Amino acid sequence: MISFFLRRLGVLIPTFLGITLLVFALIHMIPGDPVEAMSGERGMDSARHAQLMTEFGLNRPLPVQYVDYVFKAAKGDLGRSIVTQESVMREFLDRFPATFELSLCAITFALTIGIPAGIIAAFKRNSVVDYGVMGVSLAGYSMPIFWWALLLILFFSVQLGWTPVSGRIAVEYDPEVVTGLMLIDSLLSGEPGAFRSAASHLILPTIALGTIPLATLARMTRSAMLEVLGEDYVRAARARGLSPLRVLTRHALRNALIPVLTVIGLQVGTLLAGAILTETIFSWPGIGKWMVEAIHRRDYPVVQGGILLSATIVIAVNLIVDMLYGVVNPRIRHQR
Amino acid sequence: MNTSNSQLTVAEEGISAPPSPLAELWRDFRRNRGALIGLTLVGLFIFMALFANWIAPYSPIEQYRDSILAPPAWVEGGKAQFLLGTDPVGRDMLSRLIFGTRLSLLIGIISIGLSMSIGIVLGLTAAFSGGKTDTGIMRLMDVLMALPSLLLAVAVIAVLGPGLMNAMYAIAIVQLPAFVRLTRASAIAERSRDYVTASRIAGAGVLRLMFIVVLPNCLAPLIVQGTLGFSTAILDAAALGFLGLGAQPPTPEWGSMLASALEFIQSAWWVVSLPGIAILLAVLAFNLMGDGLRDALDPKLKR
């Protein structure tokens, strides 16, 4: 198990270095030099230009700059935002909890509906239920989520007036930041309406962001289930007189969830990509919105840092999923 | 499963030719109702894209200042000459949607074409060279895969700058790893087959082996991936357009049409709903078709 972990890690380190290289190259591939690019259309006199070049260390040879970049990144120093002059890391950490909270809700939403739906569809295969689940999930993963989000707003917020349109909590509440997760902070604040407000702000973004993972999970669960239900050991379990429920939950589900687990890991990428759109639409102050704004403002250090950190999250989560995979799959656990 | 008839003929006469692979594919594909719906829709979209100039009642960028935000014809206040209404600057929605089809298909064709051809070359190179080149290419793909799709596209746009062409490059890069991995995997599987060894012994050069001997036998999964990738390309392009990072106004691209009408979401539902429906239908069509192709090709992949 430990050697399995180390082996996975060994593969990930070059990948990670590759990402730093890519992100580093990003700023140097922009036409003109970085300082020019940052200054935008306004232009800049050459003295100031030269001064900035020296200040950012941009006059040194590229390999030196890269090594410097990697070492600084390893220490958590990703430079400063050109617009706010804040440390990129600081800005990221301020916004990350919002994205984390939203993603967590979205994946929970997707799991609690998608997996049971997939199981039921597989169990009742070729029934109306099966066709229904498959049809809805096909529509789900073909859905442009920015449009889906707008429809949700149009219906639930504009027509019915049930949910707010943007932000994380109504303006009259301002719970102290403890965990960064608004649901928890609003509870801790002790104000009666705060939690309700935070929860109602979360509903639509959760649905919007969770729809694609939900559709994907339902499909994957169904096909994994169908595959497992056709396995010899399922037939053998039935031949031993085990009840259908027991066969389903103990023998089939466990094996079917192994591939589904990988798919759950892959959803982290989908969630982060989806956050870019969802957060922009719901004015959700997370890293997706932050990055889109940074691109529009040509705030390259922020774009750079945001991409690096997002990739780090994706890699880390997939490493964790690989580990879990080892735990639930004895064939891997016992590999030496 | 064979019908009794064909089995009998084969058994008794042994001469009737097996159905051609394409005919067989079509037979399997046709049996899938969803796939047929997808194909029909795709056909419809292609038709609209090809003949947009003739079908569309107006130019997609011509502004009719006296009919700003006219609702669709069947809604109260709608004008008969603007079947699906007009947008906030008085352009005909129907014409914009029809021209948008052309753009979306073009985006799909260019980005998938680029991605697939580069992917095939890289994948075959990796499969045939092995060693450091192989590792290098695959590590690069790992790097690209670690970045969430839209995020990678956004990163590419950050370098290249917003715009339709750049959005296509970005999408091509995002999809690259899928094609490289697929090509490499099937090429490695094929490489060890007897017919490849036979051509090698017969003195076929590496390039010939790669593109003429092996590649045609790896096409099935690539075609499926291409079709499914097409839908992702349309979706991502629309998302980039929506974020203002793809096609720029006044280009009638569905995503950017949606974005430019956002403020009218409450007063004029059609400017927001219609482009969304167009995107959804296009994506759905290619997904249905891709799924159908995969199911029809699958038994052959296993064989």
Added chain:
Amino acid sequence: MALLDIKNLSVHFGTEARPIIAVEHLDLQIDAGEVVGIVGESGSGKSVTSLALMGLIDAPGRVSAESFSFDGRNLLTLPKRERRAMLGRDIAMIFQDPMTSLNPCFTVGDHLIETLAVHEGGSRKALRNRALELLTQVEIPDPARRMAAYPHQLSGGMSQRVMIALAIACNPRLLIADEPTTALDVTVQAQVLELLLRLQRERGMALMLITHDLGVVAETAHRVVVMYAGQVMETGKVPSIFTQPRHPYTEALLSALPENNIGRERLQTIPGVVPGAYDRPQGCLLAPRCQYAQESCRTTRPTLASPDAGSQVRCFFPLHTSGPKE
């Protein structure tokens, strides 16, 4: 009275309009403690029959029978739950491929304890001891260590022993073994078969042994059922069925055996193939391949007749009828 008594069993797949007939008009009796060999070419419906006995045919498969009783209980009218409770307890089954018949997520011990718990219950410790005892009975060395092993850590022979342990866990009266040694190495085949027969003798359980190996049947079975295209062609006692086969198909199977081909230049084979799903002959199913076929064979189906007690044959022109009757 027979332990298992089936009359007119049919199993159809496909649609109602175009059924695929897997088993048709099958009668089968098995007495307590009896070893019955079932033989027949691939696709003759042996596995489908055994799954139908277990009640494990899933939709779109359809099972029908005139009568179907086990130990005097009518399985056709038995509630689903009770029918299920009989599986593993009264009737058990082992399959062809032991490597895939064990759940990869569970240890050997998990499998055994689960089965025992479902049927018999008891404290975990007692169950564990029973499980250990069973592993010893199927001659698995170092059973305590094997309890914690996962299926992927076992060899094929070892897995089949575990499957056998699972099957005999609750002392079934009938054990169905569907080609239990086909997937195993030649060297362990004999050992596993030996084990099965020992357990059968010791426990006095009936054994329905499905196999392609007529040699094995000749050595082990009391009675043989020969199947072809979903029908029983002949049943008879060992050894008379081997010395005086009544059905042309049985005769053909026997003459295809290597030991009956000594001195010949090439092995005798049965010409032609088993009829496909949709091209079943109108008359005798064997007619296209039978060297004795007459015109009447092509137009009418023979029924299963009993020329004497203990044997049945489905043929208009049975062989060896004038020969000595056993």
